Amino acid sequence: MSPTAPSPSPSRAGTIRSRWMALAVLSAAMLMTVLDGSIVTVAMPAIQQDLGFSPAGLSWTVNAYLIAFGGLLLLAGRLGDLIGRKTMFLAGNAVFTAASLLAGAATGPGMLIAARFLQGVGSAMASAVVLGILVTLFTEPRERAKAIGVFSFTGAAGASIGQVLGGVLTDAFSWHWIFFINLPIGLATIALAIRVVPGERGAGLSAGADAVGALLVTSGLMLGIYTVVKIEEYGWLAAHTLGLGAVSLLLLAAFFGRQATARTPLMPLRILRSRNVSGANVVQMLTLSAMFAFQIIVALYMQKVLGYGALETGLAMLPAAVAIGGVSLFVSARLNTRFGERAVLMAGLLLLLGAMVWLLRIPVNADYVTDLLPVMVLIAGGGLVLPALTSLGMSGARADDAGLASGLFNTTQQIGMAIGVAVLSTLAASRTQELLARGGDEAAALTSGYRLAFGIAAALLVAAFAVAVAVLRQPRPDTADAAIR
Structure with a gap:
């Protein structure tokens, strides 16, 4: 035997x-x-x-x-x-x-x-x-x-x-x-x-009970997100946007100044000294801003240009959800273990970039199989990017900072999505309105606006890839484990 x-x-x-x-x-x-x-x-x-x-x-x-x-x-x-x-x-x-x-x-x-x-x-x-x-x-x-x-x-x-x-x-x-x-x-x-x-026992409020810092960061983030979600209504250069945006930045700057001098800081700035923590958060913000172009604008294109109904649009987007979910569940862990999260992240970003570049060529009368289905396959890169980013973003956190690192990672996720909504949808709408004012066809004007959004999304992914190359480092298993324990 x-x-x-x-x-x-x-x-x-x-x-x-x-x-x-x-x-x-x-x-x-x-x-x-x-x-x-x-x-x-x-x-x-x-x-x-x-x-x-x-x-x-x-x-x-x-x-x-x-x-x-x-x-x-x-x-x-x-x-x-x-x-x-x-x-x-x-x-x-x-x-x-x-x-x-x-x-x-x-x-x-x-x-x-x-x-x-x-x-x-x-x-x-x-x-x-x-x-x-x-x-x-x-x-x-x-x-x-x-x-x-x-x-x-x-x-x-x-x-x-x-x-x-x-x-x-x-x-x-x-x-x-x-x-x-x-x-x-x-x-x-x-x-x-x-x-x-x-x-587990927390460190106790006395270890970081900075009420002033809490007020500054919460009000700064809330005001900043409010400003971003209202850009489409007021415009980029409106007094409402510029004024509230400036106040938000001042509040956040005051928060970081406070953290550098507070006896018990709410957010110890040491967490940002980790290349992987700070780098992964920047890459995530850029990537999710770009991903809005796929999640929302592709659906708008299907409905407003191709005339799909809500159910047809949902079914047409389903292969992407299956691809992202399948890759993250069955493939990402094996690749991360074998090649390292940094390499897998870069491969995923290149796949997402390929999807955006493919979308730059969409015509007014697209064929789903040839013009959109390849995008649904390439977008599976998101199933590689998100798990790798999560591992990298948490790898530099100490055990007593794990909750803070988790909160920071989720915060940049929300900011990235909010920026994607504001930037891509506003610029796409502006391009469409400009062409309509010249007497252009509505479907062609909408398609041109959406192409502009895809181009900006591609540029954001290039920036994300550059940050990943320059800043992120593959963590050694012993170092990462020691940091989190």
């Missing part, structure tokens, strides 16, 4: 099983957050009709969530390090679940907007510490790569599921159920997290 490898001991097997159960709970919470971001957009016409929103007021069902979520991530991440990341995760899920009940029961615009803001608060509290918990759970490089791949798959799948689920719930029941569905998920997540997510 040939010798076989020894079976893991019962205690070891139990430890492995509990870690993966904890990952499932963390992923479920992340899925709920991602679903909430995409599920609302599908139901917005029904919400407007039922609650009597004005067109401008309706946008606040999204903006209120984004401002709270993006503005509080950094603060929530640091507080997680101080009071315990499990405590912050549980509190965030409780706030989000309660806010979902309030949103589902909303009887007027003000009540729904307030509930959406509270949902953003809860999402920030829970999401900010998830990566910090994950990297402390999975310290062995191969295991961690698999865990990050599963986590990234959740994010990729959530957006697509949300669009389909939002339509089904709204048509079959009512828009109220896009929020009520969070109740059983949220309660189950809290109950399971209490049992399977390991707890």
Whole structure:
């Protein structure tokens, strides 16, 4: 009888099983957050009709969530390090679940907007510490790569599921159920997290209770995100944009000045001295700004130029979701382990760049198979980029900074998406309006505007690749593990 490898001991097997159960709970919470971001957009016409929103007021069902979520991530991440990341995760899920009940029961615009803001608060509290918990759970490089791949798959799948689920719930029941569905998920997540997510003692509020710094960074980020999401309404050079943008930058500059001198800084600046932490965040911001061109503008092109319906557009985009999710779940971990995250990141960025370059040639009357399907295949590069960036961005964090690094990573993610919305959609619309004013055909003018957006997205990806080459370094397993333990 040939010798076989020894079976893991019962205690070891139990430890492995509990870690993966904890990952499932963390992923479920992340899925709920991602679903909430995409599920609302599908139901917005029904919400407007039922609650009597004005067109401008309706946008606040999204903006209120984004401002709270993006503005509080950094603060929530640091507080997680101080009071315990499990405590912050549980509190965030409780706030989000309660806010979902309030949103589902909303009887007027003000009540729904307030509930959406509270949902953003809860999402920030829970999401900010998830990566910090994950990297402390999975310290062995191969295991961690698999865990990050599963986590990234959740994010990729959530957006697509949300669009389909939002339509089904709204048509079959009512828009109220896009929020009520969070109740059983949220309660189950809290109950399971209490049992399977390991707890740890935080450093204590005295280690970083910088109230002034918290006020500066939260107000600066919230004001900055508000300014960005309103650019399309006011314009780039309007007094509203320039004035509020300047105030936001001053608040953030004051925050960093405060952190350099505070006795107990909210964000110890040592975290930014890590090339991988700072570099990965910059690359992520540039990449996600560019990815907006695919996620939103391709869908707009299908509907406004090619005349696809909502269902046709969703089905046409499905191969991309499958490609990104499949690569992040089944391929990324193996490649990261074999070739290193830095090399895999660069390969993924080149695939995304290829997708944007391909989109530069889209005609007014595109054929899906030849003009769009190749893009759906190339966009699988996102399934390589996101797990690699996550690993690199967390590799330089110390154990007592893991929540802060997680919050910072999620913050730059939100800022990148907000900038993508503001820059690409505004410039595409300006190009289209310019051509229409000259008497151009509407479909041709729209296509030209979208091509401009794809060109800018390609330039952003080139910049992301340059930063990755110049700044990022492949972490040594022993160094990365020591930093996070």
